[in-house]
Amino acid sequence: MTTSFIHSLQSEWLKTRRSLAAWLVILGGFFIPLIMLTARLLYPDRLPGDSAAPDFWEAFFGKCWQMMALFLLPMGVVLATTLLAQLEFRNNTWKQLHTTPQYLTTIFFSKLAVILLMMLQFLILFNIGIILAGFLPHAIYGVPFPKEAFPVEFFLLKNTWFFVDCLPIVALQYLISLQFKNFMIPLGAGIGLMVASLIALEWEYGYFIPYTYCPYNFFELRKVAGIGQQGVNFHLWALGYFVLFTVLSYVLYITKKEKG
Amino acid sequence: MYSIEALNLSHHFTKGERVLDDITLQVKEGSIFGFLGPNGAGKTTTLRLILGLLRKQQGDIRFFGKPFEQHRTEVLRQIGSLIESPSLYGQLTATENLLVWQKVYQCPKKRIREVLDLVDLANTGAKKASQFSLGMKQRLSIAVALLHSPTLLILDEPTNGLDPGGIVEMRTLLKILNEEQGITILISSHLLSEIEKLVSEVGIIHHGKMVFQGSLDALMERQQQVASLIFEVNRAQQALQILADQYPTAVIAQGKLKLPALSNEATAAITRRLVTEGIDVYGITRGDNDLETIFMNITNN
Numbered sequence: 001m002t003t004s005f006i007h008s009l010q011s012e013w014l015k016t017r018r019s020l021a022a023w024l025v026i027l028g029g030f031f032i033p034l035i036m037l038t039a040r041l042l043y044p045d046r047l048p049g050d051s052a053a054p055d056f057w058e059a060f061f062g063k064c065w066q067m068m069a070l071f072l073l074p075m076g077v078v079l080a081t082t083l084l085a086q087l088e089f090r091n092n093t094w095k096q097l098h099t100t101p102q103y104l105t106t107i108f109f110s111k112l113a114v115i116l117l118m119m120l121q122f123l124i125l126f127n128i129g130i131i132l133a134g135f136l137p138h139a140i141y142g143v144p145f146p147k148e149a150f151p152v153e154f155f156l157l158k159n160t161w162f163f164v165d166c167l168p169i170v171a172l173q174y175l176i177s178l179q180f181k182n183f184m185i186p187l188g189a190g191i192g193l194m195v196a197s198l199i200a201l202e203w204e205y206g207y208f209i210p211y212t213y214c215p216y217n218f219f220e221l222r223k224v225a226g227i228g229q230q231g232v233n234f235h236l237w238a239l240g241y242f243v244l245f246t247v248l249s250y251v252l253y254i255t256k257k258e259k260g
Numbered sequence: 261m262y263s264i265e266a267l268n269l270s271h272h273f274t275k276g277e278r279v280l281d282d283i284t285l286q287v288k289e290g291s292i293f294g295f296l297g298p299n300g301a302g303k304t305t306t307l308r309l310i311l312g313l314l315r316k317q318q319g320d321i322r323f324f325g326k327p328f329e330q331h332r333t334e335v336l337r338q339i340g341s342l343i344e345s346p347s348l349y350g351q352l353t354a355t356e357n358l359l360v361w362q363k364v365y366q367c368p369k370k371r372i373r374e375v376l377d378l379v380d381l382a383n384t385g386a387k388k389a390s391q392f393s394l395g396m397k398q399r400l401s402i403a404v405a406l407l408h409s410p411t412l413l414i415l416d417e418p419t420n421g422l423d424p425g426g427i428v429e430m431r432t433l434l435k436i437l438n439e440e441q442g443i444t445i446l447i448s449s450h451l452l453s454e455i456e457k458l459v460s461e462v463g464i465i466h467h468g469k470m471v472f473q474g475s476l477d478a479l480m481e482r483q484q485q486v487a488s489l490i491f492e493v494n495r496a497q498q499a500l501q502i503l504a505d506q507y508p509t510a511v512i513a514q515g516k517l518k519l520p521a522l523s524n525e526a527t528a529a530i531t532r533r534l535v536t537e538g539i540d541v542y543g544i545t546r547g548d549n550d551l552e553t554i555f556m557n558i559t560n561n
Contacts (some may be wrong), residue, residue: 011363018351018388087349096347096404099311100364101337260313260343 001106008102008110016114021083025122028076032064033129040137047143056146057134058154062222064130069162069218070198074211077119077169078190084115085177086186095260108253112246115170123159158221165213165238171245172210178253207234210241261289261325263412263444266310269319279305281468283319287446287461292438294459294476295448302468303448304344307416311341323412337365340405341414346397347404350390354381354400357389358407365408375403378433394421402430406437413437413445419454431458487521491534492543499539503530521546 016022040047050056088094097107131150138145169190176186197211206212213234264287271280280302287293297303308314310321312332321328323335348357358372376382379399384392389400398421405413413434419427435458437443449455462479464472472479493499496512503510503519507530510519522530531541 007363007366011360014356014360014363015349015352017356091347091349092345093347093349095308095311095313095343096341096361098313099336099339099341099343100361101333101335102364103333257315258313260308 001103004102005106005110008106009113012110012114013117015087016084016118019083019087021080021087021118024076024080024083025118026125028072028080029122029125030129032068032072033126033133036060036064036130037133037136040133041140044137044141044143047137047141051138051144051146053146054148056148057151060134061130061155061158062218064126064133065158065162065218065221068126069214069221071194073162073166073214074169074194074197075191076122077166078173078187078194080118080122081115081170081173082177082183082186082190084118085111085174086183089181090183098259104254104259105250108250112170112174115174119163119166119170123163127155127159158217161217161235162214164235165217168210168213168238168241168245171242171249175245175249175252178249179256207232207237210238210245213238262286262322263289263324264293264310264446265320265322265325266306267320267322269306269309269316269321271305271309271314271317279468280309283465283468283470285310285463285470285473287444289324289444290438290442291461292434292445292447292459293461293463294452294455295446295463295465296450296452296455297448297465298450301450301465303450303465304416305468306465307341307343307414307446307448311339311343311414312336313343337408338411339414340408340410340412341416342398342401342405342418343414343416345420346394346401348389348392348397348400350388352389353386354384354389354392354403357400358403361404361407367408371407371409375406378406379403380429395423395426398422399426399430402433409441411443413443413447415445415447417448417450419449427454431455434458484521488547489519489522489527490545490547491517491519491530491541492545493517493534494540494542498537499534502534502537502539518547 040050050060053059088097098104135145137143172193173186173190176189180186193209193211197206197209197215200206200209201212201215207216216234264285266283266285269280269283269285270278272278283302283306285295285306295303295306305314309316310328312328316329323331324338326335328335349360352360354376355372358375359369362369362372373382376384379402381396381400381403384396389397392400398418402415402418405415415434419430422430434445434447438445447455447459456476459476462472462474462476463470464479472482490513491499493516496515496517499517500510500512503517507519510517512518519530527544531544534541
């Protein structure tokens, strides 16, 4: 089972080559860091102040995550998950895939694993971008590098939470995308839930909505008063929703009457 | 020994009428089985059912003597299939498409080159599958089906989109695979003429019912029974009267004289007689030997 899962995973990973989702991950990962890099290159007079700041990396990380956490990451996850899950519908390949000697469980989880791996890939690229955008202007203009040591633990922890907080989006989008051939249905549902989550951010029970956790994590990161879910461990909620949606998605997939 | 045994299959879609009604399909090991029927007769539904793409509602499916449901992965390892339109990843090249399936089947990588050579797509290089013509896509799909060296091939209308040359090539390829590698082939088509040179066994499905199953020779015999001979003459009514005593079943259809199928000698004798009686014979053709007529005849009987 493990061996066949690895083979299946390799096969699924190959399918992402040159796909729109793969481009989205690469471009999306470098988009914000590129803007930040450009801004820092345009205002070199601010670099010495950055060098001296005792919390330069935390502040810069927060700035980079601002648009990303509120809009771009949830949107990117909606798009990438939908695109990847819909790959078989778009290419008319479900029938070929379901006549291979693989357990349906293997197919289901290898596809999900590829989506999670791509999300991980996105986070890695995004962080590489942040680090480059942080260091490069100093190197180019000969300004001393930030005196603060690079906070590896902080980066790892915050990224892990963003990853966890995206999981419900992945699972729900995966569920919808596997059920509907029409690309617009999962996309519409994703955008709709995203907008609902933005509206509900200040609602005391906003954490009920599974798409709110990335913004909440950001507000926690920036310590924004008044918004967020103090006292509620929304990361746990995210994990709970992820498990719930994944189980539901699996059951629906396995019991589907038509498999291609 | 049967490679495929689908016994008493029935199927209906939600709220709809039965699309398959007590279908029994038996494909002998080593044979080429032609699964015929007009569009919408239930061919694809049958093939999707036996491959597990549709949930079985009624009946029994066995491959190589083993129940499909209990031996699904083991059985699918020995089957190559092409159902309806090509299943290809448009953004990938031909080699990459095959690599996707090679990872799953874990067959030797050299098979990719072998099957690409076999379907004449070895030189497509970096061209993406989405840029292929329909014929090329169809051939690549055949390559996918053959990649893991299956012992049974299930092909649903594989000649769709192929030009006449491509159809001949496909027939030759399937013949070689059957004769030289002993691969059992189940091929569906809505055109008898397209596969009659290929198949040894035939099954005909019509309105979801299996109306004929047997050897090609047996089908040809039936075909002969329903076939007719059509004389295009200048005075059809007079010609009918001349032949009425000898061929009482002769009729006039669309201004032409229609008789039951006859031997060459009898055809020559009728022609001579008509000419002797002053009737001009413009042409003699065989009629009603198309698949649809055979369907109608078999169904009516």
